[in-house]
Amino acid sequence: MSTVDWKNYTPVLLPDIKDLHKIDVYIKNGGYKALKSVLTDKKSWDGPKAVIEEVKSANIRGRGGAGFNAGLKWSFMPPADGGPRYLACNGDESEPGTFKDRKIFEYNPHVFIEGALIAAYAMEITTIYVYIRGEYKTYIDMVENAIADAYNKGYIGKNIFGSDFSVDFYVHSGAGAYICGEETSMLESLEGKRGYPRVKPPFPAQKGLWGRPTTINNVETLSHVTGVINNGAEWFSGIGAKTHPGPVLYGISGHVNNPGVYELPSGIPVLDLIEIAGGMRNGKKLKAVIPGGSSTPILRADQLDGITMDSDSLRTVGSMLGTAGMVVMDEDTDIVDVLWRISHFYHHESCGQCTPCREGTGWLEKILLKIKNGDGEVRDLDLLLDVTTQMEGRTICALADAAAWPVRFTINRFRDEFEARCKKKSHAVA
Amino acid sequence: MAYEFTKEDLREIEKIKAKYPEVMPATLPTLWVAQRRFGHVEPEVQRLVAETLGLPEAHVHGVANFYTQYYKEKKGKHVLDVCTCLSCQLCGGYEILHHLEETLGIKAGDTTEDGTFTLNQVECLGACGYAPMLQVTNDKYVNHLTKEKADELVDKLKNGEEPDYEQMKMPQHKNI
Ligand SMILES: Cc1cc2nc3c(=O)[nH]c(=O)nc-3n(C[C@H](O)[C@H](O)[C@H](O)COP(=O)(O)O)c2cc1C
Ligand code: SF4
Ligand code: FES
Numbered sequence: 001m002s003t004v005d006w007k008n009y010t011p012v013l014l015p016d017i018k019d020l021h022k023i024d025v026y027i028k029n030g031g032y033k034a035l036k037s038v039l040t041d042k043k044s045w046d047g048p049k050a051v052i053e054e055v056k057s058a059n060i061r062g063r064g065g066a067g068f069n070a071g072l073k074w075s076f077m078p079p080a081d082g083g084p085r086y087l088a089c090n091g092d093e094s095e096p097g098t099f100k101d102r103k104i105f106e107y108n109p110h111v112f113i114e115g116a117l118i119a120a121y122a123m124e125i126t127t128i129y130v131y132i133r134g135e136y137k138t139y140i141d142m143v144e145n146a147i148a149d150a151y152n153k154g155y156i157g158k159n160i161f162g163s164d165f166s167v168d169f170y171v172h173s174g175a176g177a178y179i180c181g182e183e184t185s186m187l188e189s190l191e192g193k194r195g196y197p198r199v200k201p202p203f204p205a206q207k208g209l210w211g212r213p214t215t216i217n218n219v220e221t222l223s224h225v226t227g228v229i230n231n232g233a234e235w236f237s238g239i240g241a242k243t244h245p246g247p248v249l250y251g252i253s254g255h256v257n258n259p260g261v262y263e264l265p266s267g268i269p270v271l272d273l274i275e276i277a278g279g280m281r282n283g284k285k286l287k288a289v290i291p292g293g294s295s296t297p298i299l300r301a302d303q304l305d306g307i308t309m310d311s312d313s314l315r316t317v318g319s320m321l322g323t324a325g326m327v328v329m330d331e332d333t334d335i336v337d338v339l340w341r342i343s344h345f346y347h348h349e350s351c352g353q354c355t356p357c358r359e360g361t362g363w364l365e366k367i368l369l370k371i372k373n374g375d376g377e378v379r380d381l382d383l384l385l386d387v388t389t390q391m392e393g394r395t396i397c398a399l400a401d402a403a404a405w406p407v408r409f410t411i412n413r414f415r416d417e418f419e420a421r422c423k424k425k426s427h428a429v430a
Numbered sequence: 431m432a433y434e435f436t437k438e439d440l441r442e443i444e445k446i447k448a449k450y451p452e453v454m455p456a457t458l459p460t461l462w463v464a465q466r467r468f469g470h471v472e473p474e475v476q477r478l479v480a481e482t483l484g485l486p487e488a489h490v491h492g493v494a495n496f497y498t499q500y501y502k503e504k505k506g507k508h509v510l511d512v513c514t515c516l517s518c519q520l521c522g523g524y525e526i527l528h529h530l531e532e533t534l535g536i537k538a539g540d541t542t543e544d545g546t547f548t549l550n551q552v553e554c555l556g557a558c559g560y561a562p563m564l565q566v567t568n569d570k571y572v573n574h575l576t577k578e579k580a581d582e583l584v585d586k587l588k589n590g591e592e593p594d595y596e597q598m599k600m601p602q603h604k605n606i
Contacts, residue, residue: 016603084451094553096516106597107606134462134499135555137569138595146537170449176499178553192450192457193489194496210451251559253517260559273450277601294516294554325558327517341519345553 034229058233064218092181097325105139109146115225197397240266241310254328284330292322295402297409346403358398506548517558
């Protein structure tokens with residue numbers, strides 16, 4: 001069914017070039033040409049708005065999980081008023097199953113830095129922060145070095161390429177909190193506070209960092225901007241799935257022979273992707289796949305025929321692309337254990353501000369532990385589904401939904417296994 | 431014991447403050463400077479951070495408590511954070527955890543009597559393709575663990591050696 005030509009695809013975000021993280025190697029391979037072009041080639045780029053239009057028509061759908069068109073998001077920034085404006089780059093990367101942005105930090109930090117600088121020019125931003133999870137200390141050091149090198153070359157700082165565009169670029173390290181990947185929690189953390197997500201509205205474009213207009217984008221999203229400027233929006237939107245185009249960094253983990261990060265077009269058949277990753281480990285049969293990070297609904301092997309890695313195709317079977325961090329499970333996997341562990345994660349990471357999330361994630365974990373230990377009853381499954389209904393759409397941020405979906409869909413799709421684990425009791429014991 | 435920042439630390443803190451329009455955003459990075467200097471951020475250290483930045487102690491305390499990577503109490507010389515989250519669970523993270531519990535003679539969350547090792551069970555560290563894995567004292571990742579590799583790591587750390595940086599290649603490439 002798929003027409004995506006992935007066999008002839010050559011990576012552009014993470015090409016197979018040694019030492020590309022070094023600025024001179026990056027420049028030798030065409031680096032910082034895109035930035036120079038938007039700043040100095042007035043014939044091709046008639047000001048910041050033209051850059052926003054190009055990025056909008058490329059349709060880079062946010063790689064942080066929600067899949068929102070990046071250029072469209074940029075157009076929500078209010079007109080510049082001479083005061084500070086911020087770009088906050090999201091490198092928190094904490095959704096279980098997701099480990100792709102770190103590859104950019106390690107192998108090609110400048111493609112990200114250049115993309116962020118272009119975004120800053122397009123939105124007339126004065127300061128860029130990249131928020132990187134604290135556990136990535138190694139990568140934080142690498143990105144800090146890369147930013148220092150770009151400052152030295154004059155690509156960051158005052159009057160870049162002799163233009164009137166000036167911007168600063170800083171790294172902000174997290175310190176262990178999944179919730180700080182949620183965009184307004186990240187802003188709180190950048191402001192030096194506990195990472196409690198903010199009530200929206202106001203949205204960050206209106207009131208973000210220190211009450212000023214702010215845009216938040218994922219690190220991979222921004223990295224794609226460089227290619228869009230170099231090669232044009234049509235080039236980008238012509239790669240992969242039509243409605244969710246472009247290259248994607250797929251992180252593949254679990255029971256495959258060659259787990260890791262692969263750069264390929266969007267819209268690859270799920271089953272092909274497993275083959276690309278070396279196929280199933282020990283010749284086992286495929287049981288299930290979580291397509292894009294722990295919050296995206298699980299899919300049974302028998303649901304995967306003809307399904308491709310893009311939002312439209314995954315929606316037809318009731319799932320999402322999320323972060324494209326695909327977790328593969330073989331026939332021996334204990335689904336009850338897996339769901340309990342996912343629920344433990346969300347309970348641990350709930351910030352506790354909203355009652356439905358704080359209490360709900362606790363209940364989910366507790367009931368699942370009971371079932372996992374063989375002490376559950378069939379009616380506990382309905383109780384679990386009840387709890388998820390009370391959590392969804394009733395909280396300040398989407399963590400509650402992210403916690404509820406796996407429970408609802410895993411029980412629906414593997415009900416037999418849950419029932420088998422529950423005691424056959426149908427009445428309460430007094 | 432009274433804690434003090436060195437001149438070098440104070441210079442670094444000034445540099446940190448220059449990155450932001452206000453002082454409060456320096457809270458997280460300054461806690462990092464403190465933890466690297468003293469090995470923890472016990473209440474005494476939190477007080478030092480608050481004084482140095484001119485911020486309320488209650489604020490620094492609240493921040494230190496919110497984030498799991500700050501050590502609010504003294505830990506062992508080496509902290510082994512074993513990931514048991516989704517992908518690591520699937521690939522044997524719990525077996526590694528239990529093996530280390532046995533080898534070190536402690537339970538997850540505890541520190542060995544001689545203060546050499548603290549063992550923790552942690553949430554996803556963003557290394558899911560290299561499962562099972564662990565992180566050593568907020569720094570290096572040790573990937574694709576086996577019981578043997580875990581034992582080697584323990585020996586290495588006991589001998590005062592640092593774990594190497596493991597570059598995890600992209601399976602589709604030759605050079606990176
Ligand atoms: C609980 C929670 C955790 C999140 N974690 C991350 C994360 O680690 N990295 C990320 O880029 N986006 C994360 N997001 C999504 C961000 O809120 C935001 O949508 C994204 O960074 C926007 O960038 P994009 O449009 O380029 O994808 C998270 C969202 C929620 C609700
Ligand atoms: S939904 Fe959960 S994580 Fe999000 S703000 Fe509410 S309590 Fe915090
Ligand atoms: S699940 Fe262990 S690193 Fe992600």
